[in-house]
Amino acid sequence: MSLRDHATRVAVLRVLRDVVEAEYRATRREVLDGLRAARAELGLKSIRATLPDGTPIAIITLIDPQPTVVIADEHAFLTWVAENHPDEVETLTQVRPHWQREFFARLAGLDAVTDPHTGEVIPGLATLPASEPRSFSLRPVPGGTEQVARAWHTGEIDLRRLLALGGETR
Known part of the structure; x- marks a missing residue:
């Protein structure tokens, strides 16, 4: 050719x-x-x-698709993380993005956004229905x-x- x-x-x-x-x-x-x-x-x-x-x-x-965990109230979620996982809060007062992604991944599929260890409802979070x-x-x-x-x-x-x-x- x-x-x-x-x-x-x-x-x-x-x-x-x-x-x-x-x-x-x-x-x-x-x-x-x-x-x-x-x-x-x-x-x-x-x-x-x-x-x-x-x-x-x-x-x-x-x-x-799976339901998505989102922050509905940034301040309430930050306060909860600071009280329950203080090492995961950075000094600039925000939840560490890497930990937040991993934490949200562990929460995926739950009906209510609750702490997997205590069962406590986590303030500031909501679950959006799957698209x-x-x-x-x-x-x-x-x-x-x-x-x-x-x-x-x-x-x-x-x-x-x-x-x-x-x-x-x-």
């Missing part, structure tokens, strides 16, 4: 990559919206992806990648229809 051939190939592959990436992002958004709706309506969290002949190729699952899922995982099933490659090579998957190049509709 000549340099000109390689240059043409890289230019074509770049265009195809960009088209595939744009289509992937749009389709990923459609799947996420669909999974969110299916969860709200049916309690569904996962869906199996299959080839046209029914061969399973992947499992797509909503990823549920809507913003992503999902896609795990190919064993052999799924090979099945996609086989289906592509045999023509079972029509990339022209799948990608809708040139603004064509599916």
